Amino acid sequence: MFETELTRTLKIRYPIFQAPMAGGPTTPDLVAAVSNAGGLGNVGAGYLTPDQLRSTIHEIKQRTDQPFGVNLFVGEQPVESEEAIAQMASYLDTYRYKLGLTPNPSILKYSESFEEQMQVILEEKIAVCSFTFGIPPQDMIQAMKQRGIVVIGTATTVEEAIQVEASGLDAIVAQGSEAGGHRGTFLNNGSDALIGTMALVPQMVDRVSIPVIASGGIMDGRGLVASLALGAAAVQMGTAFLASPESGAHTTYKQKILSAHEDSTAITIAYSGKPARGIRTTFMKDMQQYPGTIPAYPIQHTMTKDIRQASAKANNPEYMSLWAGQGLRLANDHAAAAIVKQTIDQANMLIQKMSK
Ligand SMILES: Cc1cc2nc3c(=O)[nH]c(=O)nc-3n(C[C@H](O)[C@H](O)[C@H](O)COP(=O)(O)O)c2cc1C
Structure with missing residues (x-):
């Protein structure tokens, strides 16, 4: 049929x-x-x-x-000014500090x-x-x-x-x-x-x-x-x-999927520099106040990687990307x-x- x-x-x-x-x-x-x-x-x-x-x-x-x-x-081909990348790198260090990560890690490729x-x-x-x-x-x-x-x-x-x-x-x-x-x-x-x-x-x-x-x-x-x-x-x-x-x-992500609702998501460029829909987090909310330019995809994606990974390791969903649709x-x-x-x-x- x-x-x-x-x-x-x-x-x-x-x-x-x-x-x-x-x-x-x-x-x-x-x-x-x-x-x-x-x-x-x-x-x-x-x-x-x-x-x-x-x-x-x-x-x-x-x-x-x-x-x-x-x-x-x-x-x-990622295109971004050195200045925007440097400003984001130092901003992200505030999260690295909270999560016990090394500041401004070197990035070999995007x-x-x-x-x-x-x-x-x-x-x-x-x-x-x-x-x-x-x-x-x-x-x-x-x-x-x-x-x-x-x-x-x-x-x-x-x-x-x-x-x-x-x-x-x-x-x-x-x-x-x-x-x-x-x-x-x-x-x-x-x-x-x-x-x-x-x-x-x-x-x-x-x-x-x-x-x-x-x-x-x-x-x-x-x-x-x-x-x-x-x-x-x-x-x-x-x-x-x-x-x-x-x-x-991740288990914490699965738990969020099973407890979230149709209005729990938003579209953000905070994690990767490209619009994506996910369950709202503290990181997404914070980044709405970011004073500079969020670097383009995939630069921002690579720059936030250690933060997302450390957040997952700590079972803390607030700095993870929780991609999900509206049918939650x-x-x-x-x-x-x-x-x-x-x-x-x-x-x-x-x-x-x-x-x-
Ligand atoms: C966690 C997650 C990761 C995704 N990664 C990709 C991807 O790598 N490539 C792609 O074409 N689409 C990706 N998508 C989008 C899906 O192809 C699809 O458009 C979307 O899941 C459909 O909406 P739904 O989540 O409401 O079913 C991803 C979606 C989710 C939820």
Whole structure:
């Protein structure tokens, strides 16, 4: 009943993607559990070194023979003034002092090499590769397609979706403003691109002819049926899987996911320099008063790393990034396979009820 053009292309049973979530949640256990349950597990590999990416892919292949995806951040050249970086470094030292960290640690590099990550993607036979923060260069798209990799982009506006399609990608994740984590917005046309999933998906579907995957605030069978009714070919669910036992999210983070509400989140650039939705923290609140310029992504992301890690180690959520979408009251701690099954069972029941 839930077969779509996209599920046939991907050879998956259900139109359910577990969202790639960089920074730890998408462990090989989570990705494999979702793929084994008939959905598409996805690794958030944006922060992985090429070696970590390769070993993660191998670990997943040991756990499943089903298709799964890898997600990367399209490489960005960070541009920021020395002055803004120095001002932030000294401001962040106040948190380092509280957390017992070394002041102003030296930073060797701001991000992993996108080209080297792509090399791993091309060498390992993976089924699906998705991207956020932009569209990969044409030569990389062609190289992936020659190897039979299904290539998926992310768009937060119809204009971005039109560009993703024109670049020859195979499908688009429509990321609504409810979504947890970083905004995939890449066209700097003065709009903040905060379009809700309900408004974004049908407008995108009307303008592009490749499959659209609805994402943002989808937590269960109701969200799946609604998304299919809007014309989506699948859904991508992130927050729904964050508190599952297979998720690598920190225990304190999982507890926050399970106790937070629909109004607990906000969009912030405080942690990384790029807009992202997460559960509100003291750090986000403090940074609203920051007198200088917050360095651009990924500079700020790297500069706050030791603070986020020390906060997690101390089980203190207030300086951690707690990325989450607006569907929080619907989150649960069930096993990943059970979340896939409940979503499909509920969707089936709803469709039967509605057709009576
Ligand atoms: C913790 C977390 C990390 C995320 N990391 C990524 C990522 O690495 N790549 C990506 O394309 N999307 C990422 N996202 C966004 C998801 O792909 C998706 O748009 C979002 O989870 C959908 O909203 P939902 O959380 O309400 O389901 C992340 C989301 C969360 C919650």
